[in-house]
Amino acid sequence: MSEIPKAYEPQSVEDKWYDFWLKQGCFTADPQSAKPAxxxxxxxxxxxxxxxMGHVLNNTIQDILSRKARMDGKEVLWLPGTDHAGIATQVMVEKQLKKEEKKSRHDLGRExxxxxVWAWKEKHGDIIINQLKKLGCSCDWTRERFTMDPEYSRCVQKVFVELYKKGLIYRGKRMVNWCPVSQTALSDEEVEMKPQKGFMYHFKVQVAEAPDTWLTIATTRPETIPGDTAVAVNPKDPRYAHLxxxxxxxxxxxxxPREQKLIPIIGDEHVDFEFGTGVLKVTPAHDKADFDIGTRHKLPLIEVINADGSMNVLAGGPLAGLDRFKARKVAVELLTEQGVMVEEKPYENNVGFSQRADVPIEPRLSEQWFLKYPAVPESKACVEQDGFGSTPAPGVGASAPAGDSGRATSFDAHGQSARLTAADGASAAAPGAGALPGKMRFHPQRWAKVYDHWLTNIQDWCISRQLWWGHRIPVWYRNGEVHCGLEAPSGEGWTQDSDVLDTWFSSWLWPFATMGWPEPTDTLKKFYPTTDLVTGPDIIFFWVARMIMAGYEFMGDLPFQNVYFTGIIRDKQGRKMSKTLGNSPDPLVLIAQYGADALRFGTMRSAPLGQDVLFDEKDVELGRNFCNKLWNACRFRQMQGSAGASPASEDAPSEQFEIQGEIERTLLTPDDKWILLKLDAAIREVSIALNEYKFSEATAALYKFFWSEYCDWYVEACKAVFFGTDTKQKANTLAVIDFVLSHTIRLFHPFLPFITEELWHGMGYATDMPDNQGGKTIMNAPWPLPFDDDFKGHYGLDDCYLEMTDTKYELVRNGRDLRRAGNIQAAKKVKYVFKPAQHLTPHDAEVIKLLLNAEALEVNADYPPPKGTPTVQSKLGELFLPLEGLIDVAAEKTRLTKELDKIQSEISKVEQKLANPNFTQKVPPAVLAEHEQRLADWKAKLAHTQVSLETLG
RNA sequence: GCGCGGUUAGCUCAGUGGUAGAGCAUUACCUUGACACGGUAGGGGUCGGAGGUUCGAAACCUCCACCGCGCACCA
Incomplete structure (x- = not known):
């Protein structure tokens, strides 16, 4: 890594390493591997x-999980592919056809x-795949699948035939959700209820047998009156029962003619006599509830609406041929002309909309294929509900069925070498977490309730679609004969069902059909059930629930052990991203501008578990800034040269000192110990957060450690050594830096795959690792483990160094305050005097001097401060800024007085608590001790501040 | 109607019983030998409201308000 640029430039780095990973086959899963899956x-x-942006969120998470699992020593399969997406794709190609050739699909014919469509797929199918590669996704592209692949199609057909033979799939004429624009049936899940402003029309009808009696009927759909075949009242309704x-x-x-328009008044319990007028018009051919009433009373059906939503001849002259909404207005006019319109009042009701075409659904009677859902009880039972085995004790019995394929909640101390070199620390195969054996866990768990509720109330699934693009139903007809099979029947005169299957009827097989099912392939044996699924809660019914059922029905086992539900990405104002609003940024543009790592990091940092994500480009900027910080921290390390006493040349790689040296424990400074302990804490925090799927917490922990601890304090403190002359000490500090950086880079790898790979090699950390342990790529480098007691003991990593060093840094912070009080510009070098309360090492003195950006730090135990000298007090001693005349004494006094007020108020808060006998008697001893300590600390601060104030005179 | 989220600094959000936090934005100063995609220091919050439990509540319980989502649905 020579001539490192000042700012990180992601573009060239990212493409270079992605190509490298692909060439080296780093993403290819080996089913023969001995590693856990x-x-x-x-x-x-x-x-x-x-x-x-939804893909970015979703796939970044999957990539993080995959990369972390590799570093944990797992054999990882992230299986990619694409979906044929029946309606969406067909509509897209139809639109293009219309635009370019002014033709409809019917003009071309099915074939x-x-x-x-296939041509379109060949041309555009790779786009999204290549975009995922830009994002850094470590998918096993050798196993890429498409739901219309021949083998996959075979699976779909096989499943259809099996379920048909079991009697779970049947054909029937029923009321379905009909989309008049797409002209196909839809499943219940594809209907979205939306409140609509309209009118409630009241019109009156004459009772044939009692011409003086008129009934008033309320309806929102007067255009369906010609399809009415009865009016219904509640038999218990005293107003109407006699009719x-x-x-x-x-x-x-x-x-x-009048006699053709006589329809019966029937009694049906379904009628709510509180609602409307208590008289219900019954249109069995165009309303689900009315259809049921019609069935109960054997009413005739009159269809008055065509498949495209227009009215047919049975609707009557003025209405025939009109669109249903136009017809509504005309129907109102006709009623008004007849003098039977009583009133129309504004009314809001919920109307089912086609999710695809965004038009109101037309309930319609038609012949369709339905599926009675299989394996429902198992699917219900396998998902852990709230409060059920929720948090397993760390490291206890939480392993997944496949043995060790779960994820870690605890840390195994082994593998931590006592000899501290930069890239050491083998990661143990982590014990499993997540769901209990045979169980599945949702994250966040509240989705389990939603899932359960849906599963409790499901109706049969309408699986046929009147489309051309999709898996054609494997059923053939001849006269009255029906043949269902994988092959067309022999003999003449058979015609295949013209419908295709709902896209979800193919994607519900995804977890195993992609792995070679129905053959018992090595891939299936090794990798099924899968470990994690990452998806959006909006497809919990469409996809997740159905995959679970298919998993039990065809594999006899659940398809995955954990389901992570992402939030939905919204814009800054909280609106959903949409093409029409134009508020959806193009991730590729963001990647070009900021880098994929930046996009990933920014997205992860702002995406808490279970919450929607309000996307702001500022987040990506933050990611870029962070990468730059990481880059420059490594650049700083490089600029300090080799860790060995003599600079090693590139031809002498045996001299590992080029990169890193061994850490000599006797040379460790308090700052070294401080950063090592902070690193240890960061390793713990990040590992725990990842195991709990808390990606924003993990990034926040890494951010804090690296920026606020390593860069802000440790690197600055190190300069005390690097600007000095002690070469042994310098080498040791470099060894510590190498140790910390090589661990940190690994912690960042799942989030920032590109820059970490670049630095891993550029810094030379790869060179002393075995090929399969990070030597070739950081992808396989072991995930850092927290330090064990032996390790800490050997290097003297006692917590007291945290406190001691924090006190030193606190002193520095207060010392900097003095400059501000004195209105001394940041760049101006000034001299401080320090009066130590105990022995101060030259190293610490140098660190304090540097951190203060002081011209000099005079250490003088007998310093007699002139009146008016600003000072800060600390356990370590007193720090003075002797700048007579330059200090605004009054301003400093005001500041200190304000400070005193604050301290005193804190003291009285704690004192009040401690004076309460209820408190002192009932509180746990640790809390009591903590309060007492707090009081002592505040009192010390009070004393210090008072002294400072007095010194000012 | 049933269910689920949310309400904490100007903005976006962490914070599941013990000293109110982060990032962004903002103010002042600074291009010092990793980084201006940077540094140093600061300002800014009666944690939606009302009760309750507790020595102690942003957190737990009850009710209410508002925002969002899902399911169901009466013409």
């Missing part, structure tokens, strides 16, 4: 889709149209 299947993005069995005259179509 870790696996994830990607939620397959739409094959014609483009990367958006030709499908050729066009049951009589008839009313249906007002539309107006032109029909």
């Amino acid at each position: 870790y696996s994830i299947v990607i939620p397959p993005p739409n094959v014609t889709g483009m990367l958006h 030709e149209f499908l050729k066009r 049951i069995g009589q008839h009313i005259v249906r007002p539309l179509p107006a032109e029909l």
Whole structure:
């Protein structure tokens, strides 16, 4: 790493290392490996889709989990692929066809149209895959799958045939959710209820048998009146019960003769007599509830709406041919003309919308294929609900069924060499965490309730779609015969069902169909069930729940052990990202501008578990700034030269001192011990956060350690050594820096794969590692472990050094305050005098001097401060800034007085507590001691500040 | 109607019983020998409201308000 640029430039670095990883096959999973397995299947993005911020969030998390698992010594399979996304893709190609050739798919015919879709897929299918590569995703691309691959299609057909033979799949004429724009049936999950402003129309109808009696009916859909075949009242309703069995005259179509418009008044419990007028018009062909009433009363069905949402001839002359919404207005006019319109009042109700086309669903009777969901009881039972085995004790029995394939909650002390070199510290295979054997855990767990509720109330799944792009239903018909099978039946005259299957009917097989099922492949044996699934809660029913059922039905086991539900990415104002709003930044643009590492880090830092993420480009900027900081910290290390006494040349790699030296424990300064202890704490915090899927906590911990502890204090303190002349001490400090950096870079690797790989090699930390332990790539370097007691004992890493060094830094902070009080510019060098309370090492004196940016620090135990000299008091001694005349004494006095007020108020707070006998008697001893200590500390501060004030005179 | 989240600094959010935190923004000063994508120091909060439990509540309980989401749904 020669001639390091001042600012980190991600562009060249990122492409270089991604190519390297691919060439070296670093992402390829080996089913024969002896290592424990870790696996994830990607939620397959739409094959014609483009990367958006949701993908960034989701796939960064999967990449972090995968990379961490590799460093934990797992054999990792992250299996990628794409989804054919039936409606979305078909619509996209249809639009293009319309635009470029002014043709519809019907103009081309099915076969030709499908050729066009495949052509589109060939042309655009790689886009999102390449975008994922830009993001750094470590997927095993040799196993990339597409839901329309021949082998995958075979799985879908096989599953259909099996379920058909079991009687779980059946065909029937039922009311379905019909999208008039896409002209296909949809599942219940694809219908979105939206409140709509409209009108409640009241119109009156004459009772045929009692011409003086008129009933008033309330409806929001007067255009369906021609399809009414009864009116219903509640048999318990005293207003109307006596009319049951009589008839009313249906007002539309107006032109029909009266006797053709007589429809019965029926009694049905479904009618709520509190609502509306208590009289319900029944349209069995165009309303689900009405269909049920119609079935109960054997009512005839009159279809008045076409598949495209227009009215047909049965709706009557003026309405026929009109769109349903236009027809509504005309129907109102017709009723008004007849003088039967009583009133129309504004009304808001919920209307089901097609999620795809964003138009109101039309309930419609049609012949469709349905699935009775399989394996429901197992699927319900396997997901841990709240308060059920929630937090396993650290390191206890939480291992996943596949043995060691889970994740760590505790730390194994082994593998920590007492000999401290930069890249040492082998990571133990972590004991499992996550779900209990045979159980699955959702993160955050509250989604388990949502899942359970859905599973409790599911209806059969409408799986047929009136589309062309998708898996065609493997059923053939001839006259009255039906054949369901993997192959077309022999003989003449068979025609295949023209429908295709719901896309989710193929993606629910994803976790095992991608691994070679139904063959018992090595991949399946090694990697199924998968370890983690990372996805959005918006597809918990569509995909997650159905995968679980398929897992039990076809593999006899759950498909994954943990499901992490991400939040939804929103813009700064909290709005969902959408193309129409134009508030969705293009991740590729962000990567070009800031680097993929920056995008990943920024996203992770602002994405707490279970909360939606309000995306702000500032976050990415923060990520870039952080990478730059990391870069420059390493640059600083490089500029200090080799750790050995003599600079080693590149031809002498046997002299490991080029990169790092052994740490000599007797030469460790308090600052060294301080940073090593802080590193130890950071390793713990980051590891724990990752094991709990708390990615924002992990990044925050790393950020704090590296920026606020390592850079702000340790690096600055080190300059005391580097600016000195003690070469042995310099070498030792460099060895400590190398140790800390080589660990830190590894901790950052899952988050920042590119810059860490660059630094790992550039700093030379790779060179003394075995090839499969980080020598080739940091990807396989062992994840750092917290230090064990032997290690700490050997290097004298006692917690007292934390306190001691904190006190030193506190003194520095207070000393800097004096400059400000004196209005001394930051750049101006001044002389401080220090009156030590105990022995002060030359090293510490030098550190204090440097951190104070002082011209000099005179250490003088007998210093007689002139009146008016600003001072700070500390356990270590008194620090003076003797600048007579330059100090604004009054201002400093004001500051100190303010300080005194604050101290006194803190003292009285604690004293009050301690004076309360209830408190002192009931509180745990540790808390009591802590309060007493706090009081003592504040009192010492009070004394110090008082002295400072007096010294000012 | 049922259920789930949320309400803490100007903004975005951490903080599950013991001294209110971070990043951004902001103010002042500084291009000093890793970094201006930087440094140093500062200002800024009665933790949505009301009760309760407790020696002690931002945190636990009850109720309320507002924001968001999911499920169900009456024409």
